[in-house]
Amino acid sequence: MTEPKTVPIGGRAARCPFSPVDELYDAQKDEELSRVKVPSPMLGEFDAVVVTRYDDVKTVLADSGLRMGGAMPYQPGNLLSYDGPEHTKLRRMLTASFTTKRARELRPGIEAVVGSALDAVEEAGQGADLVQLFSTPIPTLVICELLGVPYADREGFQHRTALALDLAQSREVQMEKAAEMMAYMGRLVALHRESPGDNVLGRVVREYGDQLSDEELAGIGNMLLIAGHETIANTLSASIALLLQHPEQLAAVRDDPSVTHSAVEELLRYISPATILPRQAADEICVRDQKIDKGEYVVPSVLAANRDLGADGQDPDRLDVRRPAQRHFAFGFGPHQCLGQQLARMELRVALPALFARFPTLRSAVPLEELGYRTNALVFGVNALPVVW
Numbered sequence: 001m002t003e004p005k006t007v008p009i010g011g012r013a014a015r016c017p018f019s020p021v022d023e024l025y026d027a028q029k030d031e032e033l034s035r036v037k038v039p040s041p042m043l044g045e046f047d048a049v050v051v052t053r054y055d056d057v058k059t060v061l062a063d064s065g066l067r068m069g070g071a072m073p074y075q076p077g078n079l080l081s082y083d084g085p086e087h088t089k090l091r092r093m094l095t096a097s098f099t100t101k102r103a104r105e106l107r108p109g110i111e112a113v114v115g116s117a118l119d120a121v122e123e124a125g126q127g128a129d130l131v132q133l134f135s136t137p138i139p140t141l142v143i144c145e146l147l148g149v150p151y152a153d154r155e156g157f158q159h160r161t162a163l164a165l166d167l168a169q170s171r172e173v174q175m176e177k178a179a180e181m182m183a184y185m186g187r188l189v190a191l192h193r194e195s196p197g198d199n200v201l202g203r204v205v206r207e208y209g210d211q212l213s214d215e216e217l218a219g220i221g222n223m224l225l226i227a228g229h230e231t232i233a234n235t236l237s238a239s240i241a242l243l244l245q246h247p248e249q250l251a252a253v254r255d256d257p258s259v260t261h262s263a264v265e266e267l268l269r270y271i272s273p274a275t276i277l278p279r280q281a282a283d284e285i286c287v288r289d290q291k292i293d294k295g296e297y298v299v300p301s302v303l304a305a306n307r308d309l310g311a312d313g314q315d316p317d318r319l320d321v322r323r324p325a326q327r328h329f330a331f332g333f334g335p336h337q338c339l340g341q342q343l344a345r346m347e348l349r350v351a352l353p354a355l356f357a358r359f360p361t362l363r364s365a366v367p368l369e370e371l372g373y374r375t376n377a378l379v380f381g382v383n384a385l386p387v388v389w
C-alpha cells in the first residue's frame with residue numbers, strides 16, 4: 001500500500017482557491033478510494049478516507065452507518081452532534097422555522113436589510129470594504145432578528161465565531177471561544193424562559209421548552225447563530241470576488257433577473273463554501289465494493305464532488321451562471337443537509353443582484369490576485385473586499 005498523502009484540509013489550490021488541489025482530482029480518477037492524512041488542529045493530524053466522486057459523496061452522506069459522533073466535538077443542542085432518532089427528534093423541533101414558505105415571508109425584511117447595507121457602502125465611499133459593510137451585516141441582522149438575539153451584541157459573537165471556526169487556532173482557543181458562546185447564549189435562553197419572544201428561540205422555548213435542557217437550548221441558539229451568519233457572509237463575499245473576476249457573468253446577474261436562480265445555484269456549486277463534512281464509520285461500510293473499517297474517518301470533499309457533474313454537466317470547472325441549476329452538495333445531503341438552505345438562497349438571491357444594480361461599475365480596489373482568501377477555515381471566504389465604482 002502506498003503511504004497516505006497529506007491533503008490540506010480545505011483541499012483548495014494555492015494558485016486558485018476556488019479550485020480543488022490536484023490531489024483531489026487525482027483521487028477522483030483513481031478507482032481505489034484514497035486514504036490521506038488530514039492536518040487539523042482540532043483533531044490533530046488524522047488519517048481519513050477522502051471521497052471525491054459525486055455518487056460516492058452522495059452514498060456517504062446518506063449512509064446512516066456513518067456518524068457525526070467522533071468526527072466533531074460533542075455540543076448539546078447542535079444537530080451536527082446527533083445521529084439517528086435523537087437527531088430526527090431535535091431537527092423536527094426546528095424545521096417549521098426554516099421552510100421555503102418561511103423564507104419567502106422573510107423576503108421583504110431581507111430586502112430592507114440589503115437596502116440599508118447598500119446605503120452604508122455608498123456612504124463609506126470609494127474603497128469601502130464589502131466584507132465589513134455588506135456581506136457580514138446582512139446575514140447577521142437577518143439571523144439576529146429571526147432568532148431573537150440583540151444585534152448590538154454582534155461584535156462579541158462575530159469575533160468568537162471567527163476564532164472558533166478558524167482551523168489555524170489551537171484547540172484550546174477554539175474550546176475557550178465555544179465555552180464563551182455557550183455562556184452568552186445561556187443568558188439569552190434564561191430571558192426567553194422567563195418571557196419567550198416572538199422569534200425562533202422564543203418559539204422553541206414555548207413549544208419544546210419542557211423537553212429541552214437550558215444547555216440544549218443554548219446549543220440550538222448557538223448553532224443557528226453561527227450557521228446563520230458566518231456561512232452566508234462568506235458565501236456572499238466569495239460570490240462577489242468570483243463574479244468580479246468574470247465581468248460578463250456579473251453583468252448577467254446584474255441585468256437579467258431570469259438568471260438569478262441558476263446563478264445562485266452555480267455560485268454555491270462552484271464555491272462550495274463548507275469545506276469538509278467529516279464522518280466516522282460506526283460499523284464497517286462499503287463504498288463501491290470497497291471496505292471502510294469501523295472507526296475510520298471519512299471526509300467527503302464537497303468541492304471535488306461539485307466538480308464531478310457526470311453525464312448531464314458540461315465542463316464542470318467552468319463558472320456559468322446561466323447553466324441550468326445542477327444538483328450540488330453545497331448544502332450537504334441526507335439527514336444532516338442544511339436546515340437553513342432556503343433562507344441562505346433567499347439572502348443570496350436578494351443581495352447579489354441588488355449590489356450590482358446599485359453599483360453597476362463595481363470593481364475591486366486592489367488587483368484581484370491580491371485578495372486574501374480564507375482557505376484554512378471551516379467555511380471558505382475572503383478576508384476583505386475593498387471596492388470602487
Ligand code: HEM
Binds near residue numbers: 273339
Ligand atoms: C450559504 C450558506 C450556507 C451553507 C453553504 C451551508 C452549508 C451547510 C452544510 C454543507 C451542512 C451539512 C453539514 C454536514 O453534513 O456535515 C449544513 C448543515 C446545517 N446548516 Fe447550513 N449552510 C448555510 C447556511 C445556513 C443558515 C442560514 C442556517 C440557519 C439559519 C444554517 C443552519 C444549518 C444547520 C442547523 C445545519 C445542521 C443540520 C443537521 O445536522 O441536521 N445553515 N449547512
